[in-house]
Amino acid sequence: MTFIICRGSQVLLPSSSSLQPATIIIEADSGKIVEVHPRILSEDSLPPHVHLIDGGPNVILPGLVDAHVHLNEPGRTDWEGFCTGTKAAASGGVTTVVDMPLNSIPPTVTVENLSVKRAAAQGQCFTDVAFWGGVIPGNQADLKPLVDAGVKGFKCFLIESGVDEFPCVDEKDLNESMEVLQDQPTTLLFHAELDNHTAPVDDPSDPKSYSTFLSSRPDTFEVDAISLITQLQHKHPNLPCHIVHLSSSKALPLIRDARKAGLKLSVETCFHYLCLSAEDIPHGKTTAKCCPPIREASNRELLWDALKDGTIDIVVSDHSPCVQALKKIDEGDIMGAWGGISTLGLGLSLLWTEGSRRGISLAQIIDWTSVKTAKHAGLEERKGKLQTGYDADFIIWNPDAKFTVAEESLQFKNKISPYVGLELRGRVEKTFLRGSLVYDGSRGVEGIEPEGMLL
Structure with a gap:
């Protein structure tokens, strides 16, 4: 041996x-x-x-588990693919990624589509890869078969996703899907923005202004979405639910109240919400656009505090790449650009650079990016720890x-990132x-x- x-x-x-x-x-x-x-x-x-x-x-250190990655293959492989995406992940110490059900074509909303995605990934990956499934209107009959086929949970959108093949769900869709899933060994993940149609726009005539974009997706989008999610949880208390990419600190009281009420609610935030701030985004810098948006520096510090006290459970990349044309870099059109930030390969350095300034230890960072992300993805018996049997x-x-x-x-396919030029430790x-x-x-x-x- x-x-x-x-x-x-x-x-x-x-x-x-x-x-x-x-x-x-x-x-x-x-x-x-x-x-x-x-x-x-x-x-x-x-x-x-x-x-x-x-x-x-x-x-x-243990390898990181990035539980929120868009690899986009097949269908939008010019945006990202399993080979380039997992190379980038490995370069940053990530040894497992969990792929989101969009923006590939087809999306992972049926067992047949999952098989297409797995076939595309075979033999290309430099890290291990697991898969989330998706909840869209009308696919309730596909959910249990997807659980049986091995998806780690399901993601849904409460606002338009940006791609036609993955439409958002309403309250009726959610009640039906949660009824199906509530006794399954799974988790329902929410893109928690709800468009209440009350968003003011500071200067709609200036699509290059970051403040225009920020005012178009205010904190109330996240607060209202999480309010709806917790109401639904009271009807379906057995189903664990998870908020992806929390950006607004104004939703933290709702999350704390839900936990006190005994609801099974977990929360993630992203490297960009912890490392960037709205005040520092230059006019026309489309590489910093994501949804929900990067908010003010004061908001960023409250997210750090929520990580420290356990209100926020984990940190992920939400690596969401696209081709350069969709980022509208030359035009500087923030309002028209694709919303997504490419981070694979940089997350550990970003978190250590910013975290060490705030007294954060490597053990805390690994807890947020490896131990707890492995548990979130149902991989806690084999990933996230340097331990016998793992x-x-x-x-x-x-x-x-x-x-x-x-x-x-x-290392990722389209070399577009707001972090270019930044010194990291x-x-x-x-x-x-x-x-x-x-x-x-x-x-x-x-x-x-x-x-x-x-x-």
């Missing part, structure tokens, strides 16, 4: 919130962790037939390295999936075969 040994002086184990020496023994064929020793084992203490990975002065997914991480984000360094040196190298900072993925599994 062949073993892989990973050891280092700074390892994040689930039994501790601080870094410590450790040796991790991995069975090579299965890629599973078989032993974890809270010390560095000497050469003569190691089993025979080993491949040794030594972290040296760097930190060894997949040997881990990162060699240099927390002190600094780099400036450059277009040519981005913390760099992934190597990423391992089940003990196998899937990204090397010195050469990217050159010469590395895609070994990702479809979960």
Whole structure:
């Protein structure tokens, strides 16, 4: 039997919130962790037939689980694909992504469509990939078969999604779908914006102004949506529900009240809501457009506080790419541009750069981006921890390295990101999936075969 040994002086184990020496023994064929020793084992203490990975002065962390990614293949593969998207993920220490049911064509709203997507992904992935299903008007009969086929949960929109093949649902659709799902081992995810038609627009004549866009999607969109969701939960209390990409701190009291009432409600926010602010977005900078929008710096700090106190559970990328023409970069038309931010490969560095300024530890960051995201996606028995019986997914991480984000360094397909030019702290040196190298900072993925599994 062949073993892989990973050891280092700074390892994040689930039994501790601080870094410590450790040796991790991995069975090579299965890629599973078989032993974890809270010390560095000497050469003569190691089993025979080993491949040794030594972290040296760097930190060894569990691989991240990004539970909100749009890979768009098939159908919009020119936007993003399984190969380029998972390469980008691996470059940022992400070892598992959970793909959203849109913007691919077909969307993941039937078992047949899920099969088409899985066939497109086969043999292309540098990370493991799981799948969310979708709830749209009229697909209630497809929901239980999708659960049986392995989707990790279902996403729906309370506002138009931006693509015709994934329409939004109304209260009637939701009651019918929640009735079907309430006794299933699943979760219902909500894009929580509800258009109340009362949004003022500061200057509708200036589509290049970020304030115009921000006023077109006010906080009330999120507050009203989450109010509706919690009302529905009272009717269907057995079904866990989840708010994707929360941007508005004004919804936090509703979420806290729902938790106090015993509702099964979890919440995510995104790197961009924690790292960017509306005041700093230049006139005509379309790369910063997303839905719901990036809000003010004061709002950002309240989101950080909600993460710290546990009101917000997890942090994800919501990597939502498109082709350059749809971003309308040359025109600077924020109102007309596609709403989505590309982040894969940068999330850990972004969160460490901003979090360390606020006294946030690596253990907290891994809890938000790995431990709890794995649980959210139903993968908590194999992902998110350096623990016996788990997949040997881990990162060699240099927390002190600094780099400036450059277009040519981005691994995703369309090199469009609001982070270009930003100096970040913390760099992934190597990423391992089940003990196998899937990204090397010195050469990217050159010469590395895609070994990702479809979960």
